[in-house]
Structure formats: C-alpha cells, structure tokens
Amino acid sequence: MSVQQPLPIPAQAGIGLRSHHYREILEEPPPVAWMEAHPENYFGEGGAPLRILERIRGSYPLSFHGVGLSLGSTDPIDSTHLRKLKALLDRFQPTFVSEHLSWSSVDGRFFNDLLPLPYTEESLDLVCAKIDEIQTELQRSMLIENVTRYLTWRDSTIPEGEFMAEVVRRTGCGILLDLNNVYVNAVNFHLDPVKFLDAIPPDAVQEIHLAGFDRIGRWLVDTHGQPVYPEVWSLYEWALHHFGPRPTLIEWDTNLPPLAVLVEQATHADAMLGARHATTV
Known part of the structure; x- marks a missing residue:
C-alpha cells in the first residue's frame, strides 16, 4: 500500500534501522523521532523486510540513505538500481533520500567500499551530471x-568543502553532513574541521550524522561500531551553533549494541538540540 505524502522529519534525533532490532522496535517502538534505512536492503519485490518497513513507516518518518549509486564513478548510472530506488521512494515517500559523495565501481565491478574522489574540475563535472540525472529520474532532490x-589524491585542486558547495550550487541538491567523517579526516590528515564546515552552505545542510570510530595504529577508522566520541559531540555542538538545529541520526552498523544504547545516544543528541532550540527562540 502506497504512502501518499512524506512525513516531515523534525530537528530531532533518529536512529538507523537495522534488522538486528526489528523485533524489539515492532514490539515496543522506541522514543525516537525518526528512522533511517538503507534502501538497497528493501529492493526485493516482497517478503518480510518490506512488510516490516511498512509497519515502521506507519509510526515514524523515514530517511533513505543509499550506498550503491557510485556517484563518482565513470561508469554510467545503473538503470536497474535507479528504477528499484524510484519504486521504493514512490511506495514509502521518505522525507530525504541521500547518497555518498564517493565511487565504488569500475567497468561494472563493485568494491565493498566507498572510495574518495579526487577533488578536481573533471570530477565536479562528472558528479554534477550524475546528480542531475538521478534527480530528474527520481523527480526529487537528493542529499550528498x-x-x-x-588517502589523498595528488590531482586534487579544490578543497573538499568548496567542492561540495559547488555541487550544491550547480545541482540544487542538499547535504547530509557526517560530523564523525569530518572529525576522522581532520585527525588523520591534520586538517582543521572548522575550515571544512565554514565552506558548507548552511541552508544546504538538511541532515546530520553522528557515529563512532575505532583507532587502528595511528589511524582513526570510521567503523560505526562505537558510541559517539566526546570530540565528535563537541564538533556537533559547534555545528548546531553554526548551522542551527537539524535532524540528527545516530549511525551504528557494526558491533551492534542493544537498542537501548542507540536510544540513549539519540536522547543525548536531543538534549543538545533542545538546548540549541531554546537559545534561538
């Protein structure tokens, strides 16, 4: 059964929907404002996952966060993937649909990773053309x-924040701002995270992600397998003052904890959002 209109997502905290927590969510819906799902997990034409998603959609607004469009690849957009995504969007009408500003494929062969782009004029042209194609097919704007x-590319000539800002300007897309990713990159490559954030158009930021990382040797690795670190919470506080309150997701994909841990993290984000709301009234 189709849902006719997207439900608005408030500037409150949500959690990622994972099959590990299906039963608990259905039996006792947690006190969070919204949920985010990977659409590729629901590309089948029937079965339990779609039935469960329909039940959850009856109680929560949804955001769809894709992992398979490979925006930065020179491969053409996978028309089958895009068709399935469009059908899912038409059926569930999520408030947001997003994709990573990365690439994952060469000559139709996919890597199990989201690989970084060289930030060049050539990459900018390619990415913008793909986003235009996707938004036209989906008949809605997307978030990147x-x-x-x-690693970094020697050929990069455009700072990452400025690259993203130009993609927004050319295509009219929005931004899903992952603050854990900002922090991890800043530590690994000795960058100033505020300089990156200052380049992002505030009005373009429509959703924020918070997650945990692991330390492996000298590297921070974005595993999504730990609670949000204090340093990322501090960056989140700065971002709320800079961008204003935004829908915020607690993202946790590996080493999954009990659902109550996700709710606790979301409650902490809500407290920070509430404090920011209070100062802007």
Missing part, C-alpha cells in the same frame, strides 16, 4: 554525504 578517506 561527505565520506571518510584514508
């Missing part, structure tokens, strides 16, 4: 997410 990286 900044990703972590563990």
